[in-house]
Amino acid sequence: MHIEPGVVNSAKLVLSYATAAGAAGIAAKLAYSDIKNNGGISSLMVRSIATTALVFSFFEVFPHYPIGVSEVHFILGSTLFLIFGAGPAAIGLALGLFAQGVFFAPFDLPQYGMNITTLIVPLIAVNALAGKIIPARTAYKDASYKQALALSTAYQGGIVAWVAFWAFYGNGFGAENLAQIGTFGIAYMSVIIIEPVLDLAVLAAAKSFGQLERSGFFNRRLYSPGA
Numbered sequence: 001m002h003i004e005p006g007v008v009n010s011a012k013l014v015l016s017y018a019t020a021a022g023a024a025g026i027a028a029k030l031a032y033s034d035i036k037n038n039g040g041i042s043s044l045m046v047r048s049i050a051t052t053a054l055v056f057s058f059f060e061v062f063p064h065y066p067i068g069v070s071e072v073h074f075i076l077g078s079t080l081f082l083i084f085g086a087g088p089a090a091i092g093l094a095l096g097l098f099a100q101g102v103f104f105a106p107f108d109l110p111q112y113g114m115n116i117t118t119l120i121v122p123l124i125a126v127n128a129l130a131g132k133i134i135p136a137r138t139a140y141k142d143a144s145y146k147q148a149l150a151l152s153t154a155y156q157g158g159i160v161a162w163v164a165f166w167a168f169y170g171n172g173f174g175a176e177n178l179a180q181i182g183t184f185g186i187a188y189m190s191v192i193i194i195e196p197v198l199d200l201a202v203l204a205a206a207k208s209f210g211q212l213e214r215s216g217f218f219n220r221r222l223y224s225p226g227a
Contacts, residue, residue, distance in 0.1 A: 002059075002071045003111045003118070003163065008170035015169070016113030023120040027090035030127065034087030043216035044091075047084040050217070051092020052099070054080065059100040068184030069167040069177070074191060075159070077123050078151040079199050082140045083206065085219035086127040093119045114166050122158025129154050137225045141203045145196060148203075152195040160185045 008016065035041050055075070064073045080089035094116055101108045108115070133147055134140065164181050171177045206222055 002073070002105075002108055003114045003166050004066070004069055004071075005107055005111065007069055008111070008114060008166055012170060013110065013113070016111070016117060016166075019117040019121075020113035023117050023124070024094070026124050027087070027094070027120055030090055030124070031087035034085050038085055038087075038220045039216045044088060046217055047088035047219070048091040048095070051080050051084050051088045052095040053092075055092045055096025056099050059097060060104055065187075067187045068180035068182070069171075070163045070184050070188075072184070072187050072191070074194070075119065075155075076195060076198065077119070077155040077159075078126055078148070078195060079202055081123060081126050081130070081151070081155075082143065082148075082199060083202060083218060083222060085221070086123060088219075090120050090123055093123065114162075118159055118162040118166070121162060122155045125158055126151050126155050139225055140219065140222045141206050143199075143203060145200055148196040148199040149192070152192050152199065156189060156191050156195065160188050163188075 031044060034044050038044070058075050059073060062074050064071050075093075077089065077093070080092060084092070097115055097119065098112065101112060130151060133150055134143055163184060167177060167181050203222075206218065
């Protein structure tokens with residue numbers, strides 16, 4: 001979902017700084033809540049390191065294809081949320097993307113504010129949605145396919161919506177831009193076919209490692225019902 005260089009230029013980039021700052025502020029609140037409720041700062045740091053490494057791999061190692069106004073990546077945001085929690089997932093998305101840009105794609109750094117907004121705001125939505133559709137008595141490892149599909153759809157749909165917003169904001173509503181946005185959207189939503197199945201496979205694997213429940217390496221809600 002990297003916004004291609006040139007889609008948004010010059011003074012228009014200021015908006016991306018504002019949206020990224022807002023997303024970072026909410027992510028900081030999620031991280032603070034995680035520290036209080038999910039094992040303390042050491043657990044947050046361990047899980048954030050894990051998510052950062054995974055996100056870096058998603059962007060740099062996993063297959064990715066430029067299509068339309070952006071690129072199609074397997075980011076697996078809902079998977080990160082379920083396994084590690086919203087705070088560490090947000091930190092990993094921010095740091096993993098930054099590391100990938102610094103070391104391998106410096107031409108993407110001017111778009112960093114847009115890309116971070118595009119990644120983190122849908123994660124915030126997933127966090128809110130999970131609270132509504134997964135009962136407090138249900139540990140995430142016992143989530144259903146329907147629940148996993150809803151979370152994945154919310155995350156990937158949010159990414160497509162934000163990419164479309166940036167493309168419209170930068171290049172207007174011309175026929176060529178509309179075609180490129182549509183092509184990207186159709187291609188990206190195909191990730192929804194894969195991600196819920198992967199979520200359930202990862203959650204099933206987590207059940208086999210129940211001895212790690214108190215290790216601090218995973219989201220506490222993965223194994224335990226909510227408060």
